[in-house]
Amino acid sequence: MASNKKSRIKDAAFRRMLSVVLITLLGVVLILFLLQKNRVSHIVTRYSNEIDQNIELTNTHSQFRRKLIPKQNELSILLEKKNQWPPRNLDLFPKLAKDHITIVLYVHNRPQYLRVVVDSLSQVVGIGETLLIVSHDGYFEEMNKIVEGIRFCQVKQIFAPYSPHIFNNSFPGVSPTDCKDRDDSVKKRCKGNPDQYGNHRSPKIVSLKHHWWWMMNIVWDGLEETRQHSGHILFIEEDHFIFPNAYRNLQLLTALKPKKCPNCYAANLAPSDVKSRGEGWEKLIAEKMGNVGYAFNRTVWRKIHRKAREFCFFDEYNWDITMWATVYPSFGGPVYTLRGPRTSAVHFGKCGLHQGQGESVSCIDKGVVNIQVEEIDKTGNINSNWGVQVFEHQTGYQAGFRGWGGWGDTRDHELCLEFAGMYHFRHKISS
Ligand SMILES: *[C@@H]1O[C@H](CO)[C@@H](O)[C@H](O)[C@H]1NC(C)=O
Numbered sequence: 001m002a003s004n005k006k007s008r009i010k011d012a013a014f015r016r017m018l019s020v021v022l023i024t025l026l027g028v029v030l031i032l033f034l035l036q037k038n039r040v041s042h043i044v045t046r047y048s049n050e051i052d053q054n055i056e057l058t059n060t061h062s063q064f065r066r067k068l069i070p071k072q073n074e075l076s077i078l079l080e081k082k083n084q085w086p087p088r089n090l091d092l093f094p095k096l097a098k099d100h101i102t103i104v105l106y107v108h109n110r111p112q113y114l115r116v117v118v119d120s121l122s123q124v125v126g127i128g129e130t131l132l133i134v135s136h137d138g139y140f141e142e143m144n145k146i147v148e149g150i151r152f153c154q155v156k157q158i159f160a161p162y163s164p165h166i167f168n169n170s171f172p173g174v175s176p177t178d179c180k181d182r183d184d185s186v187k188k189r190c191k192g193n194p195d196q197y198g199n200h201r202s203p204k205i206v207s208l209k210h211h212w213w214w215m216m217n218i219v220w221d222g223l224e225e226t227r228q229h230s231g232h233i234l235f236i237e238e239d240h241f242i243f244p245n246a247y248r249n250l251q252l253l254t255a256l257k258p259k260k261c262p263n264c265y266a267a268n269l270a271p272s273d274v275k276s277r278g279e280g281w282e283k284l285i286a287e288k289m290g291n292v293g294y295a296f297n298r299t300v301w302r303k304i305h306r307k308a309r310e311f312c313f314f315d316e317y318n319w320d321i322t323m324w325a326t327v328y329p330s331f332g333g334p335v336y337t338l339r340g341p342r343t344s345a346v347h348f349g350k351c352g353l354h355q356g357q358g359e360s361v362s363c364i365d366k367g368v369v370n371i372q373v374e375e376i377d378k379t380g381n382i383n384s385n386w387g388v389q390v391f392e393h394q395t396g397y398q399a400g401f402r403g404w405g406g407w408g409d410t411r412d413h414e415l416c417l418e419f420a421g422m423y424h425f426r427h428k429i430s431s
């Protein structure tokens with residue numbers, strides 16, 4: 001009797017197991033079938049089951065065929081490995097502060113500028129609480145040395161493995177069979193698609209937009225150190241001077257944002273008008289997204305990532321103008337950012353390059369910038385009781401702008417889309 005019951009139980013358990021196995025198998029077969037059958041390229045993010053619609057092929061782009069990403073050279077492979085290395089200075093700063101704002105500094109090859117930026121960062125109050133990621137477009141010893149010398153916070157270097165600067169005779173660099181300038185590809189039998197103005201790609205020019213997009217994708221979705229980061233990430237460039245109060249101000253702005261400006265997607269360290277140092281009012285300002293010291297969170301990144309096609313197909317080589325003209329307008333409403341009335345970051349250029357703009361222009365000459373840090377810029381200078389002044393209908397690039405070109409080659413479009421899919425499972429298009 002007892003053994004009979006036992007075997008019945010065993011039997012039932014066996015049947016349950018069998019049905020679980022069968023259902024799982026069926027599920028797998030069904031998924032495989034769907035993957036095979038479905039021509040639409042689906043991606044499932046690795047970290048959630050959310051299906052991004054951005055990479056789904058829409059009819060307008062169904063002629064597009066995904067090709068393999070460029071063949072990597074030795075340097076490219078090495079750099080990709082380096083990207084896995086842990087941050088430096090873990091001995092000095094073993095822990096990041098809870099709720100820290102990660103800082104990403106993206107650079108190319110201007111060591112004189114980078115030195116100034118790094119010096120300014122070393123004075124930032126609270127910098128030791130966070131992780132600084134330096135994203136390099138190209139591989140340059142002098143740039144590396146500066147970053148390796150940083151001792152004021154955790155620092156991690158990453159290198160764009162498909163930067164045109166590290167491919168000297170093949171795509172994404174220049175390859176011998178590429179068309180140049182205004183070549184006729186049929187007559188010259190060269191490779192490439194001209195942009196809307198008839199010009200062929202220039203690797204030096206396309207590298208910036210590629211780098212920015214690659215960096216966004218790896219920082220939010222790829223890197224061990226940041227892919228789970230739930231807060232904001234601040235993005236700055238190699239020609240942005242950062243004031244000592246930048247980090248504390250930014251912490252306050254991001255904390256105030258949900259309440260003070262529910263329509264704001266981001267917080268900015270500087271006005272969107274890069275020549276302005278702010279109004280000096282006792283008010284916060286909500287205005288259009290700026291490109292100097294902008295910080296946003298993962299929710300906003302997901303929104304941007306969903307617009308990969310808009311970003312990658314728009315014939316404009318500047319990432320920021322691409323965002324203003326296509327990506328932000330596609331969000332379906334004004335895209336504001338919140339900032340303080342005094343700037344906490346300044347964009348600088350080479351002295352004497354912009355004549356006639358007066359002395360207020362920030363510039364660098366022989367490695368020295370003419371930017372004075374006043375007492376009021378040394379500590380947090382935002383008051384959480386201030387109201388918000390909204391700047392509506394600002395001028396500048398917006399929906400309808402057709403782009404400056406420089407981004408007409410389908411190989412660049414494809415590489416860009418590949419970056420969007422790097423950290424998302426995707427099956428190949430089956431026809
Ligand atoms: C390209 O770079 C590789 C290694 O980086 C080097 O060996 C080769 O000589 C370079 N070729 C040209 C054409 O500069």
Ligand SMILES: *[C@@H]1O[C@H](CO)[C@@H](O)[C@H](O)[C@H]1NC(C)=O
Binds near residue numbers: 264
């Ligand atoms: C991220 O920021 C957006 C825009 O400010 C906000 O709507 C959203 O709730 C934030 N997400 C999280 C997870 O805090």
